[in-house]
Amino acid sequence: MLDEYKQKREKVKQMGGPKAVAQQHKRGSWTARERIEYFFDPGTFTEIGLFVKHRTTAFGMDKREIPAEGVITGFGKVNGRLVMVAAEDYTTMAGTFGEYHGKKFSQAIDLAKDMGIPFVGMNDSGGARLQEGMDTLQCYAWLFTSQVLASGIIPQIALLMGPCLGGQAYHPVMQDFVFQCRETGRMGIAGPAFVKTQTGEDIDIDTLCGVEAHAVKSGETHLVVEDDKDCLDKAKELLSFLPANNNKDERKSTYQDTGDDPERIDSELDNLVPEEPYIAYDMHDVIMRIIDNGHFFELLKDFAQNVLIGFARFGGRPTGIVASQPMCAAGALDCDAADKVARFVRFCDLFNIPLVTLHDVPGYWIGSAEEWKGILRHGAKMIYSYIDATVPKITVVIRKSFAGAYTGMCCKDTGADFMFAWPIAKICIVGAETAASIIFAREIKEAEDPKAIKAQRIAEYRDLFENPYCAAERGFIDDVIMPSETRKYINRALDMTENKNVVRPWRKYSNINL
Amino acid sequence: MTTIVSPMPGKVTDIKVKVGEEVTEGQELLIIEAMKMQMPVKSPQNSKVSDIKVEIGQGIKKGDVMIELE
Numbered sequence: 346m347l348d349e350y351k352q353k354r355e356k357v358k359q360m361g362g363p364k365a366v367a368q369q370h371k372r373g374s375w376t377a378r379e380r381i382e383y384f385f386d387p388g389t390f391t392e393i394g395l396f397v398k399h400r401t402t403a404f405g406m407d408k409r410e411i412p413a414e415g416v417i418t419g420f421g422k423v424n425g426r427l428v429m430v431a432a433e434d435y436t437t438m439a440g441t442f443g444e445y446h447g448k449k450f451s452q453a454i455d456l457a458k459d460m461g462i463p464f465v466g467m468n469d470s471g472g473a474r475l476q477e478g479m480d481t482l483q484c485y486a487w488l489f490t491s492q493v494l495a496s497g498i499i500p501q502i503a504l505l506m507g508p509c510l511g512g513q514a515y516h517p518v519m520q521d522f523v524f525q526c527r528e529t530g531r532m533g534i535a536g537p538a539f540v541k542t543q544t545g546e547d548i549d550i551d552t553l554c555g556v557e558a559h560a561v562k563s564g565e566t567h568l569v570v571e572d573d574k575d576c577l578d579k580a581k582e583l584l585s586f587l588p589a590n591n592n593k594d595e596r597k598s599t600y601q602d603t604g605d606d607p608e609r610i611d612s613e614l615d616n617l618v619p620e621e622p623y624i625a626y627d628m629h630d631v632i633m634r635i636i637d638n639g640h641f642f643e644l645l646k647d648f649a650q651n652v653l654i655g656f657a658r659f660g661g662r663p664t665g666i667v668a669s670q671p672m673c674a675a676g677a678l679d680c681d682a683a684d685k686v687a688r689f690v691r692f693c694d695l696f697n698i699p700l701v702t703l704h705d706v707p708g709y710w711i712g713s714a715e716e717w718k719g720i721l722r723h724g725a726k727m728i729y730s731y732i733d734a735t736v737p738k739i740t741v742v743i744r745k746s747f748a749g750a751y752t753g754m755c756c757k758d759t760g761a762d763f764m765f766a767w768p769i770a771k772i773c774i775v776g777a778e779t780a781a782s783i784i785f786a787r788e789i790k791e792a793e794d795p796k797a798i799k800a801q802r803i804a805e806y807r808d809l810f811e812n813p814y815c816a817a818e819r820g821f822i823d824d825v826i827m828p829s830e831t832r833k834y835i836n837r838a839l840d841m842t843e844n845k846n847v848v849r850p851w852r853k854y855s856n857i858n859l
Numbered sequence: 860m861t862t863i864v865s866p867m868p869g870k871v872t873d874i875k876v877k878v879g880e881e882v883t884e885g886q887e888l889l890i891i892e893a894m895k896m897q898m899p900v901k902s903p904q905n906s907k908v909s910d911i912k913v914e915i916g917q918g919i920k921k922g923d924v925m926i927e928l929e
Contacts, residue, residue: 675896
């Protein structure tokens with residue numbers, strides 16, 4: 346009896362056999378079991394559903410053995426904290442997605458949701474198991490339902506370590522974060538062969554579904570990683586910032602003693618940002634100086650580079666950062682930037698992670714290209730998400746904050762609990778040049794020396810409104826602070842808002858412009 | 860040949876190189892302005908300017924070719 350047990354178990358653990366495993370290694374990938382081994386703290390992984398088996402009989406499938414149904418599911422500890430995993434095994438029938446494969450996958454998510462622990466999916470699959478016909482199609486529905494019902498309850502991370510093509514590719518995209526291995530991770534609604542037969546388009550898989558496609562063009566990949574090891578290391582790093590679930594008390598488990606003084610003054614900041622609003626600089630330089638130990642886990646860094654998003658710690662407390670990037674497209678907000686920010690803000694809100702927003706923004710992008718793409722409805726997502734969010738929100742105006750973008754990036758009356766501005770800040774409806782040329786259009790046109798009058802009127806408007814004090818006089822800014830003291834003010838504000846509690850009347854949800 | 864395309868719609872406010880000039884990686888080629896911001900466009904490599912397709916004051920769209928390098 347014991348022999349049978351050992352034999353059966355050992356057979357499943359062999360996965361697709363030595364030849365298939367060698368193939369997997371040849372591609373530069375680890376097997377699903379090697380990935381799990383590396384991902385979890387030694388000896389903490391418990392597998393479930395090891396003996397699950399398909400029930401298909403068509404096309405000789407009744408004789409086909411697929412160890413663990415091509416997906417290994419279970420739970421274990423990552424840096425001492427529980428995580429649920431489903432790791433597809435490409436060595437067994439190419440990790441194809443069939444009825445029981447899908448069942449294992451979605452049940453793993455259900456379990457993670459019910460127990461309140463993060464879910465990590467390791468995608469490496471040849472797609473739908475076509476031999477199963479309707480049964481394979483239906484299990485996509487199970488998977489999507491499980492993950493959508495778990496969304497907002499537990500963090501879900503997709504690791505694209507191999508292919509993930511067809512309807513299945515909705516799965517990683519609908520998780521909270523997608524990491525993609527540079528050489529092996531490939532994701533798409535359809536692969537090149539299908540694209541060719543259906544549309545005639547001739548395109549290779551790397552171009553259609555690789556890292557350039559998703560990290561730069563589509564904005565679906567949050568982080569490009571070099572290989573399996575890098576991918577798992579980065580997933581562990583991300584998990585360290587995330588609470589296990591949406592229970593408010595849970596976030597304290599992510600606090601760490603970083604050893605960085607919360608009141609640390611950085612005098613370099615006082616001269617870091619050029620006062621002239623038209624000179625670009627790299628906002629990373631500001632972020633690195635105010636967060637704990639300069640540790641910034643940036644996401645979507647190659648997509649909509651005019652804004653930056655990512656996680657960092659303030660006084661050991663994980664915090665979501667949203668910041669303008671004046672170095673790219675003037676830091677102005679376009680449709681892609683708005684999408685990038687809005688989903689991040691909503692994630693942080695769902696998991697009780699406070700938000701720090703840094704402004705240096707001239708406005709939303711104007712002109713036909715963005716207008717027709719729908720900048721109003723995309724831009725609206727930012728306004729909605731910040732106002733809807735009930736987590737602590739701290740905003741600092743680094744240099745400029747104009748027009749709709751002032752509200753879209755969380756001002757005091759679109760949700761900031763505290764809003765500070767640097768002395769060089771210019772906060773106004775529009776810049777002086779635009780304002781003066783509209784208000785005094787006729788006067789300038791009819792003047793003997795239009796240029797001189799225009800310059801005079803711009804200067805007047807600038808002196809009157811292009812500063813942080815007009816906003817501060819009305820209480821829209823809580824204080825004008827020295828740049829060197831930014832970290833101190835943010836930390837004090839986060840301490841102050843630690844137990845923030847917002848109660849709003851019931852509604853199903855807001856009608857955000859999706 | 861490498862083409863330098865505009866990263867955003869805007870206006871060319873300064874051209875800092877001439878046709879035939881040797882340029883080094885990171886060197887500013889021209890300045891474009893949009894949304895109240897002046898953005899330097901830098902050379903991605905050591906090369907030589909083979910063509911300049913824009914003039915100072917000219918309006919450009921995102922993706923327009925501005926300079927060609929050898």
